[in-house]
Amino acid sequence: MPHSDHSPSPLNAGFADLPPFPETVPTAPLLRISLQKLLQGNADEEERCWKACCDLGFFYLDLRTEDTAQGVDGQSLLRDADQLFEVMKGFFDLDVQEKVKYDFADQGSYFGYKGLGVGIVDKKGTRDRNEFYNISKDDTLGLSSKLPSPEVLNSHRALYESYINSSHGICDAVLSILSSRLPLSAPTTQNGGLPALHKLHSISGDQIRFVKAPPQKQDIASVALGEHTDFGSVTVLFNRLGGLQVRLPDYIDAIPPVSTGKTEGLGVDTRLCRDGWAYVRPLPGHCIVNLGDALVKFSNGKLRSNIHRVVAPPGEQGAVTRYSLVYFCRPEDEVRLKALVEGGDEQEGEEVTAKEWILRRALGRRTQDGWEKSEGTEAVSMRSGGK
Numbered sequence: 331m332p333h334s335d336h337s338p339s340p341l342n343a344g345f346a347d348l349p350p351f352p353e354t355v356p357t358a359p360l361l362r363i364s365l366q367k368l369l370q371g372n373a374d375e376e377e378r379c380w381k382a383c384c385d386l387g388f389f390y391l392d393l394r395t396e397d398t399a400q401g402v403d404g405q406s407l408l409r410d411a412d413q414l415f416e417v418m419k420g421f422f423d424l425d426v427q428e429k430v431k432y433d434f435a436d437q438g439s440y441f442g443y444k445g446l447g448v449g450i451v452d453k454k455g456t457r458d459r460n461e462f463y464n465i466s467k468d469d470t471l472g473l474s475s476k477l478p479s480p481e482v483l484n485s486h487r488a489l490y491e492s493y494i495n496s497s498h499g500i501c502d503a504v505l506s507i508l509s510s511r512l513p514l515s516a517p518t519t520q521n522g523g524l525p526a527l528h529k530l531h532s533i534s535g536d537q538i539r540f541v542k543a544p545p546q547k548q549d550i551a552s553v554a555l556g557e558h559t560d561f562g563s564v565t566v567l568f569n570r571l572g573g574l575q576v577r578l579p580d581y582i583d584a585i586p587p588v589s590t591g592k593t594e595g596l597g598v599d600t601r602l603c604r605d606g607w608a609y610v611r612p613l614p615g616h617c618i619v620n621l622g623d624a625l626v627k628f629s630n631g632k633l634r635s636n637i638h639r640v641v642a643p644p645g646e647q648g649a650v651t652r653y654s655l656v657y658f659c660r661p662e663d664e665v666r667l668k669a670l671v672e673g674g675d676e677q678e679g680e681e682v683t684a685k686e687w688i689l690r691r692a693l694g695r696r697t698q699d700g701w702e703k704s705e706g707t708e709a710v711s712m713r714s715g716g717k
């Protein structure tokens with residue numbers, strides 16, 4: 331089915347100082363949604379956004395807003411993201427002995443540092459190939475006690491706050507659209523719908539994540555971040571090099587390669603696109619928005635939290651260190667993950683709070699035998715055909 335708009339510009343524009351994304355690999359047909367139009371309440375754009383959330387659960391959001399009077403200022407978010415890419419490089423450049431001081435997993439917290447290879451990417455326990463640093467929204471906004479953090483990061487708290495405000499604003503805009511389209515139960519609607527379960531100043535597992543993946547050998551086993559669904563509600567993602575892949579459901583076709591010209595590593599890139607996997611081409615001026623498991627549960631499966639992973643960047647991009655910047659918006663800690671739509675109570679399994687769900691999923695992927703324990707809604711995500 332047609333699922334993309336093929337505007338030529340700026341889709342082929344790259345990021346300054348980075349090798350271009352190759353034209354020789356299949357890509358995922360993410361819709362391009364305009365933040366400007368969403369903020370103006372444009373009904374067609376809201377409908378496209380809703381459709382993207384039901385069909386693939388992933389879309390590009392064009393942040394090049396002109397009018398900053400309403401809601402989120404996309405241009406300022408783009409500037410914050412640019413600065414955060416520099417801030418995270420400063421942190422990841424520290425000695426590993428310094429960085430591991432900020433790994434708090436043994437205290438039951440997923441905030442702070444996760445070293446290279448500390449997570450697993452599959453049920454065999456294969457080690458990941460990336461480093462993370464997770465910053466808590468509640469810590470940044472002064473809603474919880476401050477975790478220790480290194481000076482290179484501590485000095486940028488005002489930037490985190492600005493970035494969190496804008497990213498959370500985007501999540502709110504998406505949640506409002508979903509709330510107005512889902513058949514939410516009367517009590518949920520009366521209580522303010524989905525945005526009321528994700529208040530910026532309530533305690534939640536919302537976080538910023540910095541990710542670094544060193545250049546890796548392009549081979550079929552080069553998975554930097556294993557296949558997963560995100561466990562919150564809405565994710566706002568900035569990346570500049572390819573490597574992110576989504577596994578397309580059988581009712582959505584990949585965009586075929588633009589050229590068949592031979593480049594080094596083509597064979598591997600192509601093999602990494604078997605079984606429905608397709609690359610997401612990074613676009614300047616845009617972020618990538620995707621939905622997480624909590625929205626699958628709230629909508630009783632109507633919304634999609636799609637499986638994705640990070641492999642070695644394709645073509646000549648594979649020689650460069652990859653950084654990405656993520657904001658995860660999650661339900662408030664005490665919210666129960668259950669269907670909130672009319673008549674939708676037939677979900678299986680125990681009902682957990684957002685806090686329990688996040689801890690199980692985040693920390694499960696740090697132990698050799700944690701794969702199954704850490705599973706989310708992957709089975710629903712790979713359902714085929716109708717919704």
Ligand SMILES: O=C(O)CCC(=O)C(=O)O
Binds near residue numbers: 638
């Ligand atoms: O680095 C990326 O492009 C994606 C990261 C991601 O999926 C995650 O951190 O959950």
Ligand SMILES: [Fe+2]
Binds near residue numbers: 558559560638
């Ligand atoms: Fe993810």
